[in-house]
């Protein structure tokens with residue numbers, strides 16, 4: 118499928134996640150889905166006690182940002198691309214009744230699931246907002262902590278995401294995001310494979326670009342900590358789940374394996390808005 122513009126690519130991403138949201142009842146998994154190597158085993162069972170099964174079934178992240186973000190009671194948290202809401206519900210629990218957790222997503226089907234999960238969990242200090250992470254519908258300096266789980270890689274305008282994160286954070290606020298990251302640029306042969314973008318692989322930033330773009334937005338104390346390595350075989354499994362057999366047949370898989378081995382990892386990215 119040929120994609121000719123960023124808006125078209127964003128629409129393909131939205132359609133893919135709408136499909137996953139609607140398929141939650143069948144627990145179909147899929148790219149960046151609960152049964153694939155990126156999204157499985159992210160949460161301890163004790164941590165998710167009391168979280169609705171549908172929120173867990175729709176967990177499509179690549180890390181556990183709420184566990185790493187050092188959330189404190191009373192803080193306001195914003196989850197960029199909140200999907201079925203799992204990290205918003207976990208954050209709401211961590212910040213307590215004096216705090217608040219916002220989830221932001223562009224896919225109505227995901228927001229419907231998230232609000233249903235919120236009601237099932239009986240969480241009152243959370244709110245799910247419709248919108249794009251490149252244009253956050255919150256005022257300046259409204260948030261203490263930005264979290265996100267495997268979503269920045271999907272954006273077609275990463276500088277806008279980081280500028281918006283910086284704008285809505287209070288001075289001293291933290292950016293605490295799980296994401297997929299490349300160690301070096303991906304093989305160019307993968308660039309046109311749209312399914313690898315919607316599956317959180319080919320839109321991912323190279324580590325040095327991630328750091329550079331955050332710094333350009335004004336962030337300091339930037340770090341990229343690997344949390345999970347994906348070996349080449351796992352990437353081929355992910356690709357097998359996302360890419361049509363027809364397309365896969367056109368790729369030189371042994372050659373790709375040798376090129377991507379050790380290059381893609383799940384990371385926890387931290388940065389601070391200076392006080």
Ligand SMILES: C[S@@+](CC[C@H](N)C(=O)[O-])C[C@H]1O[C@@H](n2cnc3c(N)ncnc32)[C@H](O)[C@@H]1O
Pocket residue numbers: 130131134135149175176177178179197198199200201202203204221222223224227248249250251265266267268271272273317
């Ligand atoms: C890989 S899923 C991750 C969902 C959730 N963070 C989790 O861990 O389960 C990506 C989510 O981000 C949303 N999304 C992707 N691009 C977005 C954008 N530019 N603005 C807002 N939401 C976006 C999708 O609708 C989808 O719900």
